Amino acid sequence: MSVDRTLHHFPLDPASRQVRLALGEKRLVFAEVQVRYWEGAPDFLSLNPSGITPVLVEIRHERRTVICETRAILEHIEEQDPEPALLGRDAAERAEARRLLQWFDRKFDNEVNGFLLHEKMEKRLLRLGAPDLAALRRGREGLRHHLAYVDGLLQTRDWLAGRRMSLADFAAAAHLSVIDYFGDVPWQDFPAAKTWYMKLKSRPCFRPILADRWPGLAPAAHYDDLDF
Structure with a gap:
Protein backbone atom coordinates (compact mmCIF):
# COMPACT_ATOMS: atom_id res chain seq x y z
CA MET A 1 0.00 0.00 0.00
CA SER A 2 1.37 3.37 -1.01
CA VAL A 3 1.50 5.94 1.78
CA ASP A 4 2.43 9.57 1.31
CA ARG A 5 4.23 10.90 4.38
CA THR A 6 5.42 14.41 5.13
CA LEU A 7 7.36 15.19 8.30
CA HIS A 8 7.34 18.77 9.52
CA HIS A 9 10.40 19.14 11.71
CA PHE A 10 13.32 21.25 12.89
CA PRO A 11 16.68 19.56 12.14
CA LEU A 12 18.26 20.34 15.52
CA ASP A 13 15.21 19.31 17.54
CA PRO A 14 15.81 16.05 19.49
CA ALA A 15 12.11 15.18 19.30
CA SER A 16 12.12 15.50 15.52
CA ARG A 17 15.28 13.43 15.28
CA ARG A 27 12.89 2.36 5.60
CA LEU A 28 9.70 4.37 5.27
CA VAL A 29 9.91 7.05 2.61
CA PHE A 30 8.88 10.54 3.66
CA ALA A 31 9.12 14.11 2.44
CA GLU A 32 10.51 16.78 4.76
CA VAL A 33 9.38 20.29 5.57
CA GLN A 34 11.77 22.20 7.82
CA VAL A 35 9.93 24.39 10.31
CA ARG A 36 11.13 27.50 12.12
CA TYR A 37 8.81 26.66 14.99
CA TRP A 38 9.74 29.77 16.99
CA GLU A 39 8.16 31.97 14.31
CA GLY A 40 4.66 30.55 14.87
CA ALA A 41 3.72 30.30 11.18
CA PRO A 42 -0.07 30.03 10.75
CA ASP A 43 0.24 27.06 8.36
CA PHE A 44 2.15 25.07 10.94
CA LEU A 45 -0.11 26.11 13.81
CA SER A 46 -3.06 24.83 11.79
CA GLY A 51 3.41 24.99 17.69
CA ILE A 52 5.80 22.17 18.59
CA THR A 53 7.67 19.93 16.17
CA PRO A 54 7.48 17.24 14.90
CA VAL A 55 4.24 16.72 12.99
CA LEU A 56 3.69 13.80 10.62
CA VAL A 57 1.06 14.07 7.88
CA GLU A 58 0.03 10.83 6.20
CA ILE A 59 -2.26 10.11 3.27
CA ARG A 60 -3.54 6.52 3.09
CA HIS A 61 -6.31 5.58 0.69
CA GLU A 62 -6.90 9.30 0.08
CA ARG A 63 -7.48 9.82 3.81
CA ARG A 64 -5.30 12.48 5.43
CA THR A 65 -4.14 11.99 9.02
CA VAL A 66 -2.19 14.52 11.06
CA ILE A 67 -0.20 13.09 13.99
CA CYS A 68 1.36 15.55 16.44
CA GLU A 69 3.98 15.16 19.19
CA THR A 70 6.82 12.66 19.31
CA ARG A 71 5.35 9.80 21.34
CA ALA A 72 2.11 9.80 19.38
CA ILE A 73 4.05 9.67 16.10
CA LEU A 74 6.38 6.90 17.27
CA GLU A 75 3.49 4.78 18.53
CA HIS A 76 1.61 5.37 15.27
CA ILE A 77 4.60 4.30 13.17
CA GLU A 78 5.04 1.18 15.29
CA GLU A 79 1.36 0.25 14.94
CA GLN A 80 1.15 0.87 11.20
CA ASP A 81 4.55 -0.61 10.27
CA PRO A 82 5.48 -3.07 13.03
CA GLU A 83 8.62 -4.47 11.38
CA PRO A 84 11.33 -4.11 12.36
CA GLU A 93 11.95 -4.81 27.18
CA ARG A 94 8.95 -2.86 25.87
CA ALA A 95 8.29 -1.53 29.36
CA GLU A 96 11.95 -0.59 29.78
CA ALA A 97 12.03 1.12 26.38
CA ARG A 98 8.99 3.19 27.30
CA ARG A 99 10.52 4.10 30.65
CA LEU A 100 13.70 5.33 28.99
CA LEU A 101 11.75 7.26 26.37
CA GLN A 102 10.13 9.14 29.22
CA TRP A 103 13.50 9.55 30.95
CA PHE A 104 15.08 11.32 28.00
CA ASP A 105 12.06 13.31 26.87
CA ARG A 106 11.36 14.62 30.36
CA LYS A 107 14.33 14.30 32.74
CA PHE A 108 17.20 14.69 30.25
CA ASP A 109 15.39 17.44 28.38
CA ASN A 110 14.81 19.37 31.61
CA GLU A 111 18.22 18.85 33.22
CA VAL A 112 20.46 19.07 30.14
CA ASN A 113 18.75 20.50 27.09
CA GLY A 114 16.99 23.12 29.16
CA PHE A 115 20.39 24.60 29.88
CA LEU A 116 22.81 23.65 27.09
CA LEU A 117 20.49 23.85 24.09
CA HIS A 118 18.68 26.88 25.43
CA GLU A 119 21.92 28.77 25.92
CA LYS A 120 23.75 27.59 22.80
CA MET A 121 20.92 27.25 20.29
CA GLU A 122 17.64 28.83 21.31
CA LYS A 123 19.21 32.10 22.42
CA GLY A 139 23.85 21.80 31.92
CA ARG A 140 27.27 20.18 31.58
CA GLU A 141 27.04 18.82 35.12
CA GLY A 142 23.63 17.37 34.33
CA LEU A 143 24.98 15.86 31.12
CA ARG A 144 27.75 14.03 32.99
CA HIS A 145 25.18 12.65 35.43
CA HIS A 146 23.08 11.27 32.57
CA LEU A 147 26.08 9.89 30.69
CA ALA A 148 27.17 8.04 33.81
CA TYR A 149 23.70 6.48 34.00
CA VAL A 150 23.75 5.49 30.32
CA ASP A 151 27.28 4.13 30.63
CA GLY A 152 26.23 1.99 33.58
CA LEU A 153 23.27 0.51 31.70
CA LEU A 154 25.44 -0.31 28.70
CA GLN A 155 28.01 -2.13 30.80
CA THR A 156 25.41 -4.85 31.46
CA ARG A 157 23.23 -4.64 28.32
CA ASP A 158 23.74 -4.81 24.56
CA TRP A 159 21.40 -1.85 24.07
CA LEU A 160 19.76 0.58 26.46
CA ALA A 161 16.53 -1.36 27.02
CA GLY A 162 18.03 -4.84 26.77
CA ARG A 163 19.14 -7.28 24.11
CA ARG A 164 17.84 -5.42 21.06
CA MET A 165 18.01 -1.90 19.74
CA SER A 166 14.82 0.03 20.46
CA LEU A 167 13.20 3.44 20.46
CA ALA A 168 15.00 4.02 23.76
CA ASP A 169 18.30 4.05 21.89
CA PHE A 170 16.92 6.43 19.29
CA ALA A 171 15.59 8.76 22.00
CA ALA A 172 18.92 8.88 23.80
CA ALA A 173 20.89 9.26 20.57
CA ALA A 174 18.58 11.98 19.29
CA HIS A 175 19.11 14.08 22.42
CA ALA A 193 28.35 5.13 25.95
CA LYS A 194 30.84 6.13 23.26
CA THR A 195 30.96 2.62 21.78
CA TRP A 196 27.15 2.46 21.78
CA TYR A 197 26.89 5.85 20.07
CA MET A 198 29.45 4.81 17.44
CA LYS A 199 27.29 1.77 16.59
CA LEU A 200 24.21 3.94 16.20
CA LYS A 201 26.10 6.62 14.30
CA SER A 202 27.14 4.03 11.72
CA ARG A 203 23.59 2.92 10.89
CA PRO A 204 22.08 4.10 7.58
CA CYS A 205 19.18 5.80 9.40
CA PHE A 206 21.69 8.11 11.09
CA ARG A 207 23.25 9.51 7.90
CA PRO A 208 20.68 12.30 7.40
CA ILE A 209 21.19 13.34 11.04
CA LEU A 210 24.94 13.68 10.48
CA ALA A 211 24.30 15.79 7.38
CA ASP A 212 22.22 18.35 9.30
CA ARG A 213 23.44 21.92 9.25
CA TRP A 214 21.74 25.16 10.25
CA PRO A 215 22.79 28.64 9.07
CA GLY A 216 24.83 30.40 11.73
CA LEU A 217 25.16 27.25 13.86
CA ALA A 218 28.20 25.28 12.72
CA PRO A 219 28.73 21.76 14.13
CA ALA A 220 31.77 20.56 16.03
CA ALA A 221 34.55 19.20 13.83
CA HIS A 222 33.97 15.59 14.91
CA TYR A 223 30.17 15.72 14.58
CA ASP A 224 29.90 13.62 11.41
CA ASP A 225 33.06 11.56 12.00
CA LEU A 226 32.19 7.88 12.46
CA ASP A 227 35.52 7.17 14.16
CA PHE A 228 35.48 10.07 16.59
Missing part, protein backbone atom coordinates in the same frame (compact mmCIF):
# COMPACT_ATOMS: atom_id res chain seq x y z
CA GLN A 18 13.66 10.54 17.12
CA VAL A 19 10.96 10.34 14.48
CA ARG A 20 13.44 10.68 11.62
CA LEU A 21 15.52 7.82 13.03
CA ALA A 22 12.48 5.56 13.43
CA LEU A 23 11.24 6.27 9.90
CA GLY A 24 14.73 5.70 8.54
CA GLU A 25 15.27 2.43 10.43
CA LYS A 26 11.95 1.12 9.09
CA LEU A 47 -1.41 21.38 11.91
CA ASN A 48 -0.39 21.53 15.58
CA PRO A 49 -1.86 24.33 17.71
CA SER A 50 0.91 23.82 20.29
CA ALA A 85 9.92 -3.89 15.88
CA LEU A 86 11.39 -0.91 17.73
CA LEU A 87 9.69 -1.39 21.10
CA GLY A 88 11.17 -4.79 21.93
CA ARG A 89 10.00 -8.34 21.41
CA ASP A 90 8.96 -9.08 24.99
CA ALA A 91 6.94 -7.23 27.59
CA ALA A 92 9.87 -6.45 29.91
CA ARG A 124 20.90 32.39 19.03
CA LEU A 125 17.71 31.63 17.13
CA LEU A 126 15.62 33.98 19.23
CA ARG A 127 18.33 36.66 19.50
CA LEU A 128 18.24 36.63 23.29
CA GLY A 129 21.86 37.53 23.84
CA ALA A 130 24.99 35.72 24.95
CA PRO A 131 24.95 32.36 26.77
CA ASP A 132 24.87 32.43 30.56
CA LEU A 133 28.01 30.71 31.86
CA ALA A 134 26.37 29.47 35.06
CA ALA A 135 23.57 27.85 33.06
CA LEU A 136 26.09 26.19 30.74
CA ARG A 137 27.99 24.83 33.73
CA ARG A 138 24.80 23.44 35.24
CA LEU A 176 22.84 13.41 22.66
CA SER A 177 23.41 14.02 18.95
CA VAL A 178 22.19 17.60 19.22
CA ILE A 179 24.41 18.20 22.24
CA ASP A 180 27.24 16.61 20.25
CA TYR A 181 26.52 18.98 17.35
CA PHE A 182 27.75 21.73 19.66
CA GLY A 183 30.72 19.66 20.88
CA ASP A 184 29.66 19.34 24.53
CA VAL A 185 29.61 15.56 25.03
CA PRO A 186 32.68 14.29 26.96
CA TRP A 187 32.67 10.91 25.23
CA GLN A 188 36.21 10.02 26.35
CA ASP A 189 35.05 9.78 29.97
CA PHE A 190 32.25 7.30 29.20
CA PRO A 191 33.65 4.51 26.99
CA ALA A 192 30.59 2.24 27.00
